Amino acid sequence: MLQRLAERADALIENFRPGVMERLGLGPDALRSRNPALVYCAISGFGQDGPLAQRPAYDQIIQGLSGVMSVTGDERSAPLRVGYPVCDTIGGLTAAFAVCAALLRAKATGEGAFLDVSMLDATLATMGWVVSNYLNAGAVPRPIGNDNFTAAPSGTFRTGSGLLNIAANEDRQFEALCRVLGAPDLATDSRFAEREARKSHRAELTACLEPLLASRSAADWEAILEAAGVPAGRVLGLPEILAHPHVAAGGLLAAFRDVPGVPRDVQVTLPGFRIDGERPGPATRPPTPSEHRDRILAEAGFDAAARQALVESGAVR
Amino acid sequence: MLQRLAERADALIENFRPGVMERLGLGPDALRSRNPALVYCAISGFGQDGPLAQRPAYDQIIQGLSGVMSVTGDERSAPLRVGYPVCDTIGGLTAAFAVCAALLRAKATGEGAFLDVSMLDATLATMGWVVSNYLNAGAVPRPIGNDNFTAAPSGTFRTGSGLLNIAANEDRQFEALCRVLGAPDLATDSRFAEREARKSHRAELTACLEPLLASRSAADWEAILEAAGVPAGRVLGLPEILAHPHVAAGGLLAAFRDVPGVPRDVQVTLPGFRIDGERPGPATRPPTPSEHRDRILAEAGFDAAARQALVESGAVR
Numbered sequence: 001m002l003q004r005l006a007e008r009a010d011a012l013i014e015n016f017r018p019g020v021m022e023r024l025g026l027g028p029d030a031l032r033s034r035n036p037a038l039v040y041c042a043i044s045g046f047g048q049d050g051p052l053a054q055r056p057a058y059d060q061i062i063q064g065l066s067g068v069m070s071v072t073g074d075e076r077s078a079p080l081r082v083g084y085p086v087c088d089t090i091g092g093l094t095a096a097f098a099v100c101a102a103l104l105r106a107k108a109t110g111e112g113a114f115l116d117v118s119m120l121d122a123t124l125a126t127m128g129w130v131v132s133n134y135l136n137a138g139a140v141p142r143p144i145g146n147d148n149f150t151a152a153p154s155g156t157f158r159t160g161s162g163l164l165n166i167a168a169n170e171d172r173q174f175e176a177l178c179r180v181l182g183a184p185d186l187a188t189d190s191r192f193a194e195r196e197a198r199k200s201h202r203a204e205l206t207a208c209l210e211p212l213l214a215s216r217s218a219a220d221w222e223a224i225l226e227a228a229g230v231p232a233g234r235v236l237g238l239p240e241i242l243a244h245p246h247v248a249a250g251g252l253l254a255a256f257r258d259v260p261g262v263p264r265d266v267q268v269t270l271p272g273f274r275i276d277g278e279r280p281g282p283a284t285r286p287p288t289p290s291e292h293r294d295r296i297l298a299e300a301g302f303d304a305a306a307r308q309a310l311v312e313s314g315a316v317r
Numbered sequence: 318m319l320q321r322l323a324e325r326a327d328a329l330i331e332n333f334r335p336g337v338m339e340r341l342g343l344g345p346d347a348l349r350s351r352n353p354a355l356v357y358c359a360i361s362g363f364g365q366d367g368p369l370a371q372r373p374a375y376d377q378i379i380q381g382l383s384g385v386m387s388v389t390g391d392e393r394s395a396p397l398r399v400g401y402p403v404c405d406t407i408g409g410l411t412a413a414f415a416v417c418a419a420l421l422r423a424k425a426t427g428e429g430a431f432l433d434v435s436m437l438d439a440t441l442a443t444m445g446w447v448v449s450n451y452l453n454a455g456a457v458p459r460p461i462g463n464d465n466f467t468a469a470p471s472g473t474f475r476t477g478s479g480l481l482n483i484a485a486n487e488d489r490q491f492e493a494l495c496r497v498l499g500a501p502d503l504a505t506d507s508r509f510a511e512r513e514a515r516k517s518h519r520a521e522l523t524a525c526l527e528p529l530l531a532s533r534s535a536a537d538w539e540a541i542l543e544a545a546g547v548p549a550g551r552v553l554g555l556p557e558i559l560a561h562p563h564v565a566a567g568g569l570l571a572a573f574r575d576v577p578g579v580p581r582d583v584q585v586t587l588p589g590f591r592i593d594g595e596r597p598g599p600a601t602r603p604p605t606p607s608e609h610r611d612r613i614l615a616e617a618g619f620d621a622a623a624r625q626a627l628v629e630s631g632a633v634r
Contacts, residue, residue: 047591050566056548058484060465064473067555069463071400072389079480079552081463081473082399083388089443091589093410098590100417107424113592121569122589124558126406134555135570135584141555146386146398148377156381156398163396167375231373235396238384238451238458241441249367252438253452267452272408272439273415274364275430 001315005300006031010106011039011099017056018048028114038112039102043095047118057119059085066123067141071130074145090126091119152198153177156235158210162218163235166209166225171195176228181212250274256285290317318632322617323348327423328356328416334373335365345431355429356419360412364435374436376402383440384458388447391462407443408436469515470494473552475527479535480552483526483542488512493545498529567591573602607634 003025006012012031014021021027021042028040042048045057055061060081063069068086069079095117102113124131129150133139146156151169158164168174171194178187186192186208191201198205213221218234225232241247252272255265270281293316297307310316320342323329329348331338338344338359345357359365362374372378380386380398390397412434419430441448446467450456463473468486475481485491488511495504503509503525508518515522530538535551542549558564569589572582587598610633614624627633 046563047567050563052561052563055543055550056484058482058486058548060471060473060484061482061548061550064480064482064552065550065558067553067558068399068401069473069552070554073394073397073400077390077394077397078400079463079473080390080394080397081465082385082403083390083395083458083460084385084444084447086399086403086443089407089445090410093407093414093443094589097410097414097417098588098592100414100421102592104417104421104424107421114594115590115592116594117590118567119589120558120563121567124564124569125586125589126403126410127401127555127586128406130401131555131559131586132584135559135586136581141400143400146396148398154377156377156386156396163381165375165378165381167373167377169375226372231375231378233372233378233382235381235386236384237387238444238448241382241384241437242448242452244369246363246367246369246437247441250364250435250438252441264453267449269442269444269448269452271415272411272436272442273432273434275415275419275432277431277433 001297001300001302001310002026003031003034004302005296006038007035008300009035009038010103011041013041013043013095013099015043015057018042018044018053032112032114036112037106037110039099039106039115040112041095041099041102041115041117043091043117043119045119047121048116052120057091059088059119062087062119062123066120067127067130068123071141071143073143075143077145078143080143087119087123090122091117094122094125147202151195152202153205153209155206157206157213159213159218159221160216164213164218164221165233165235167231169231173230174198177209177225177230180224180228180230181209183208183212251279254281259285260288293317318614318617318619318627319343320348320351321619322613323355324352325617326352326355327420328358330358330360330412330416332360332374335359335361335370349429349431353429354423354427356416356423356432357429358412358416358419358432358434360408360434360436362436364438365433369437374408376405376436379404379436379440383437384444384447385440388458388460390460392460394462395460397460404436404440407439408434411439411442464519468512469519470522470526472523474523474530476530476535476538477533481530481535481538482550482552484548486548490547491515494526494542494547497541497545497547498526500525500529568596571598576602577605610634 032038045055045062046052063081069081073080098115098117102115106112130141134141148154154167154169156163156165168177175187178184192198192205222232222234252269253267254270255267257265259266270279294307349355362379363369363372386396386398389399415432415434419432423429447458451458465471471484471486473480473482485494492504495501509515509522539549539551569586570584571587572584574582576583587596611624
């Protein structure tokens with residue numbers, strides 16, 4: 001049944017451990033021989049081969065092995081996991097990118113692809129300058145808490161009420177910050193006047209800034225610093241940002257009102273982009289079990305009798 | 318000059334603040350009127366409109382506003398930033414996906430697109446069950462350190478030497494863990510026999526497991542648990558995983574030996590997927606400033622005299 005669907009499919013995505021699809025007769029060689037334009041995408045924890053290939057693909061385990069945990073937290077609290085399944089997400093997004101790229105080639109040439117997406121590799125490939133600084137400058141990454149390694153003041157600061165991220169990475173931003181805080185002398189202090197000097201006197205700089213920030217709330221400072229051209233933003237909880245007028249204005253959330261068996265709306269986030277002003281997203285509510293079975297089987301060429309036989313045999317549900 | 322390049326381009330990607338490209342005469346309306354199939358992708362911190370649109374797009378600020386920091390760390394250490402620029406990365410990956418998807422449509426229909434990628438939205442859209450549990454079950458996310466909310470034992474555990482992630486999310490995995498640790502009685506203990514019971518007795522379970530794990534190193538336990546079918550993995554530093562035989566076998570890293578002005582190899586990570594066994598990646602070393610200028614201008618139809626005039630005018634470098 002699945003073989004027949006794959007003959008008509010543009011793309012197939014699976015995330016079993018390596019070898020399972022072959023055992024089911026659904027491996028890439030079998031399916032691509034009958035549908036050469038098929039884009040076959042296998043997502044696994046560690047890729048289809050290599051010493052770790054048979055390890056299970058749990059987000060937490062990949063966060064630990066990839067070094068993500070080793071750089072998250074400060075000297076006392078690290079290693080720490082990221083509080084949501086970031087490696088699952090990075091693996092899925094990498095697969096979405098790879099599938100669309102391969103479909104583009106398949107539409108032009110008729111040649112499909114076998115895509116081997118590794119959650120570990122996808123995570124390492126997206127760790128940016130933390131990986132690059134180590135590989136090319138020998139800088140062994142350390143967990144540096146809420147400071148941003150590349151500049152100062154750049155990190156999270158206490159205010160009179162709430163935490164505030166400030167990323168005053170450029171001289172003119174730092175000067176504006178000192179002016180707004182009523183301490184223009186800081187900008188010419190020899191410890192802080194130059195970008196590199198500020199990085200080496202990071203703790204002293206924070207000790208100068210936080211008493212000045214104590215006079216107002218994070219929300220007040222956010223508005224004041226924005227007006228002064230200093231990059232800044234509050235540290236919000238998820239309920240706060242999801243209720244923010246910006247999120248409502250952008251239409252990030254969608255609600256389905258008619259989900260059988262669910263006595264309230266089911267809310268989903270839509271993708272993080274708009275196409276010509278419209279946000280793509282699911283056209284219909286989540287299906288109930290078996291709801292689309294007959295339609296999909298009919299599309300695959302099974303008539304009513306054949307569909308009934310498949311269901312009665314237990315091959316589909 | 319850039320207008321002329323955009324007339325022949327398949328895709329354009331920019332990450333200025335909203336409005337800058339229009340001021341340069343390079344806005345989507347101007348360019349798409351001359352090249353209707355153009356896929357024009359604008360990446361910004363918060364999207365092209367809405368109350369936060371003019372805020373600068375620094376990774377740290379988006380980590381704070383998105384709620385990522387609020388769920389990372391434990392009750393004492395949160396909020397904490399993720400130790401690498403995860404929002405930059407999620408924004409870029411989302412853009413790569415959106416561009417390829419839009420190119421697929423453009424090749425089929427001749428219709429390009431204006432893609433408005435928001436780093437904030439992309440981050441929220443990829444936070445998975447943390448967002449979904451809040452929106453649909455009212456579960457306000459808390460920072461829970463290295464525990465995985467969805468199961469127990471699932472988190473980071475101390476061993477005789479080093480930290481170990483264990484994700485024994487299923488009953489049979491938990492039973493195997495108890496057996497291997499020489500404590501089969503734990504699996505039938507009324508506090509731990511059922512999945513939900515284990516979650517409510519999480520701290521007691523950890524207090525039972527860690528003394529047993531103290532007899533061996535994390536590396537030993539990783540091998541033993543893997544053989545017993547219990548998902549587990551060490552918490553590694555970036556140098557350790559990048560030197561792991563699995564990473565070498567998978568060809569994740571590439572080196573360029575001939576980068577002018579750099580007295581050593583420049584190493585880069587390649588994408589987290591392979592296409593028919595090959596990993597895509599840059600075909601050439603990073604260019605030096607202006608190295609490709611003449612070739613690109615020639616492709617855009619500027620002859621030698623026109624190229625020289627552009628350079629002399631300062632319009633290109």
